[in-house]
Amino acid sequence: MEKHGGDGGGNGLRHHAIRIPLTAAAPEVAAMEEDSAEPNVSLREKASKIISVSTAAYRSKPGSFWALLVLSAGAMLTAFPASSLLSRLYYNGGGQSKWILSWSAVAGWPIPALLLLPCYLLLDGASPTWPPPPRLCLWYALLGLLSAADNLMYAWAYAYLPASTASLVAASSLAFSAVFGRLIVKEKNRMGLSTVNAIVVITAGVVIVALDSGSDRYPGVTGKQYALGFVLDVAGSALHGLIFALSELAFVTHLAAAGSNDGGASSSRFHVVLEQQVAVSLSAFAFTSAGLAAFGEGFGAMRREAAVFRAGGGGKAGYAMVLGWSAATFQLGVLGATGVVYLGSTVLAGVLNAVRVPVTSVAAVIWFHDPMSGFKILSLVITVWGFGSYMVGHSGAAKKTSRDRSRSGRQTMS
Numbered sequence: 445m446e447k448h449g450g451d452g453g454g455n456g457l458r459h460h461a462i463r464i465p466l467t468a469a470a471p472e473v474a475a476m477e478e479d480s481a482e483p484n485v486s487l488r489e490k491a492s493k494i495i496s497v498s499t500a501a502y503r504s505k506p507g508s509f510w511a512l513l514v515l516s517a518g519a520m521l522t523a524f525p526a527s528s529l530l531s532r533l534y535y536n537g538g539g540q541s542k543w544i545l546s547w548s549a550v551a552g553w554p555i556p557a558l559l560l561l562p563c564y565l566l567l568d569g570a571s572p573t574w575p576p577p578p579r580l581c582l583w584y585a586l587l588g589l590l591s592a593a594d595n596l597m598y599a600w601a602y603a604y605l606p607a608s609t610a611s612l613v614a615a616s617s618l619a620f621s622a623v624f625g626r627l628i629v630k631e632k633n634r635m636g637l638s639t640v641n642a643i644v645v646i647t648a649g650v651v652i653v654a655l656d657s658g659s660d661r662y663p664g665v666t667g668k669q670y671a672l673g674f675v676l677d678v679a680g681s682a683l684h685g686l687i688f689a690l691s692e693l694a695f696v697t698h699l700a701a702a703g704s705n706d707g708g709a710s711s712s713r714f715h716v717v718l719e720q721q722v723a724v725s726l727s728a729f730a731f732t733s734a735g736l737a738a739f740g741e742g743f744g745a746m747r748r749e750a751a752v753f754r755a756g757g758g759g760k761a762g763y764a765m766v767l768g769w770s771a772a773t774f775q776l777g778v779l780g781a782t783g784v785v786y787l788g789s790t791v792l793a794g795v796l797n798a799v800r801v802p803v804t805s806v807a808a809v810i811w812f813h814d815p816m817s818g819f820k821i822l823s824l825v826i827t828v829w830g831f832g833s834y835m836v837g838h839s840g841a842a843k844k845t846s847r848d849r850s851r852s853g854r855q856t857m858s
Contacts, residue, residue, distance in 0.1 A: 588727020621794025
């Protein structure tokens with residue numbers, strides 16, 4: 445084809461007959477040549493290409509952007525596992541109220557509020573956007589209600605499941621994040637073959653845990669309670685993915701209304717992450733407080749639980765320490781997740797949420813002596829495999845996108 449395309453003789457008439465434009469054929473031919481030559485590329489050259497693509501991606505954003513993204517990801521990977529372990533510690537220490545554990549998660553809403561003032565003072569161009577417009581207030585109230593329901597589901601799950609099992613099941617949030625991200629914010633959450641493969645693999649890992657449900661059941665937990673905890677863990681993971689996607693949509697809508705020209709993900713406007721978290725956490729705190737008073741055991745149950753609490757040194761001091769650290773770590777984890785959604789995407793937040801699974805599982809086995817059956821080990825390996833599959837595919841897609849942009853630029857110049 446390439447030889448005939450370059451000739452001006454009789455063979456050229458054949459090309460005119462089927463009407464293939466030379467400008468359209470050239471990229472296809474180049475792509476075929478590059479793909480056919482790919483197996484002959486040395487490992488060193490492949491590494492060089494990956495490094496060059498990564499360098500180009502790094503230089504496309506300011507250093508402050510990457511610093512905030514790394515800090516946000518680090519907060520997710522450290523604070524969320526700590527919060528999960530503290531939830532299990534609450535129950536091990538004698539706590540029984542799902543509403544109190546849910547309430548402690550959002551009781552730390554003043555933490556992001558305290559961080560807002562330094563942001564206003566230190567970030568260039570950062571100014572308060574309060575009060576938000578009525579439509580955005582309703583959006584924050586909706587996210588707060590969903591967050592309160594999500595926390596309550598996880599509280600029920602940790603009441604009946606070991607921390608290692610609950611974290612493995614929660615890895616399904618990657619699948620829900622990918623699906624909801626694609627449906628709600630299509631531009632930043634594309635679903636390639638690697639994403640679909642990761643969803644299938646991680647879902648298989650969750651199914652394996654379900655098949656092994658009898659090996660790690662705590663004494664006193666019935667089969668129905670275990671099943672309820674499992675179902676609510678999956679439902680909470682689905683709601684978690686939906687919250688990620690709706691938070692990203694709120695950022696896109698908010699920043700578009702504010703006249704942002706760069707799509708919103710700029711480090712100079714990172715204060716909107718804190719503003720959204722303050723509003724959503726305060727809303728969730730209000731809903732959870734009302735639920736604790738109306739449907740739960742009431743705030744008086746805290747005094748009764750503290751009197752017989754055994755973890756963290758025991759007594760009121762140990763009870764306050766466990767709930768206090770639970771509030772702090774949860775808020776830090778949510779802040780990191782919201783920052784990743786703002787700077788990255790819903791799918792990236794779901795991926796990092798899945799990465800914390802091995803951290804939580806191993807820590808639970810060490811600290812709480814959770815049983816680790818062969819099925820759970822297999823599920824853990826499959827979960828890590830699914831995450832690796834996503835990362836490899838995502839890296840290849842990024843390289844292809846960069847290559848396509850480079851070709852487009854060369855065609856424009858020519």
